[in-house]
Structures are given as structure tokens and as C-alpha cells.
Amino acid sequence: MPGPAPKHPSTRARRNRASTAATLSIDPTIEAPKLPTRLWHEQTRAWWRDIWSSPMAPEYDESDRHGLFALAVLVDDFWTTEDAKLRKEIAAEIRQQRQGFGLTPMDRRRLQWEIERTSEAQERGQRRRQAAKTPAETGEDPRNVLHAVS
Template sequence: MEAVTMPGPQPKHPSTRARRNRTSTAATLSADPDLDAPKLPTRLWHEQTRAWWRDIWASPMAPEYDESDRHGLFALAVLVDDFWSTDDAKLRKELAAEIRQQRQCFGLTPMDRRRLQWEIERTDEAQDRGRRRRQATQTPAQTGEDPRDVLRAVS
């Protein structure tokens, strides 16, 4: 029995069918060594908080922050400082939960950056390390070598 084709519209070209789910926040980030970190407000800050603050402003995300973001980062710094300064386990747990919620807004974890569609620019060195790591873990089948080549007849 022969298949019958029904008349109908032609399928769309693949380029017009492709999903375009990129958000307006999508960006490739790179650190700006000339960017100055704002000073933390006057307070006796825990050393871990000061290190966290330096890391944020040295990160590739820092150029994305504008003046209005600094207020939220200052508030987050207070939470981070309280987290490091307390010995109360219950309070520390509550602070950790609030810190997790607040840091999402600033792309401070890999999952947050993924949600914002922020990618950190890859340097040649990082790409080379990844390439070497993948080559070191390849099986003979992946490299095209025949593992039977090592076999020899024994008399």
C-alpha cells in the first residue's frame, strides 16, 4: 500500500524554528583589573568578610554591578559578617539561608550565573588545562588506538 501525502504548509526553515531563549542579562564576563572596590562602611569587619569583599570586587561579575547594586552588596556584607562573627549555631543557620537567597541576585555562585546566563570568559590557559585533562582521561577507544596492539604471541 502506498503512503498518501496530504497537502499542507511547507515546514519552516530550521533557523526560523530555533528557540531563542537568551535573556537580556546574558553576557560573557571578564574581570576588570582597573575596577576599584568600594570601601566597606566603617565597622570592625571579620577577616573572612573582608576577604569575601575583595574576592567579589576582583571577580568577573564586578563590572556588571552598578551603583544601585552596591547597597544590596553592603547589606549582604553585613549578613556575611554576622555569619562569621556568631557562635550561635541556630543563628548561623538562619544567616546562611538568608545569604544564599541574597547572593543569587549578584551571580555569586555557578548556579546563579547559569540562571542569569552569565559566562566567565575562558582564558587560553584554562582551555589548555581542560584539553590536557580530557586527553589524560581518554580511553584507548576514544584516542583511536587499538588496545590489542600490546598483545604478543607466546611460544
């Protein structure tokens, strides 16, 4: 006796696609918002510039800026504190807070954000893969490099 009829393919298709999936590219028109008035550590200012010149910047909206400002304060505290124990606690908080902004490769993977590859990077990778091919992959006989030593 046969079992039930198979489901229609449209009802079997997976529907758990992430709504955050995106391919990110750098937008040179985005300007970094000014950090609030405060004496900022040089590393914090560099971090702030890096964030706003990154491919993730177009994904941030006005409401994200508040969280990024708070994260900037944590980053600044990390660089300015002398207390090793406090620095460790601040680093842990930074790790937790930056997750939602896609600032690390794992965070971007979780958000399903992929950074657009430039043709130059693709060509470099292709050349690197070509150079790494074994003689068997290129069709060459590896014994051709052998020679008699007297």
C-alpha cells in the first residue's frame, strides 16, 4: 500500500532565509558622524573612521548611531584605562556590543552580510590558486624535474 502523495515543491521549500542577508559594498559618499565632544584616544578616532569607511556603513541608520557612540566610549575607555582587570571587562563588553553592527567576520556571517569582492581581489585569488596547483592538476609529469647527479 503506497504512502501519502509527495508534497508540492513550493510547500517543501525552506523558508528560513534571513531578512538581513545582503552583499555589502563601500559607499564613498557616506560621511562619518562627528564623535561627541570629548578628548578621544587616537586609536578610537581611527576605529571610528574605519567603521564609517567600511562596507558595513551603508547598513547603519540614524538609530544605530546611538549604539555606535556608546561603543566608541567603550573603545576609548579600553585604550585609556591603566587597570588590566578593568580593561579585560571593557574588552568583553566591546565584544558583546559590536556583534549587532557586523564589525567582525563572524558577526557578518551571522547577519548573512557578504562583502562585495573587487575584480582585483578576485584576480589575486585566482593567481594564488593557479600557483598552488600541483603538477597532477596542471597535467605535468612531476618526474620532469628530476635529474641525475654525478
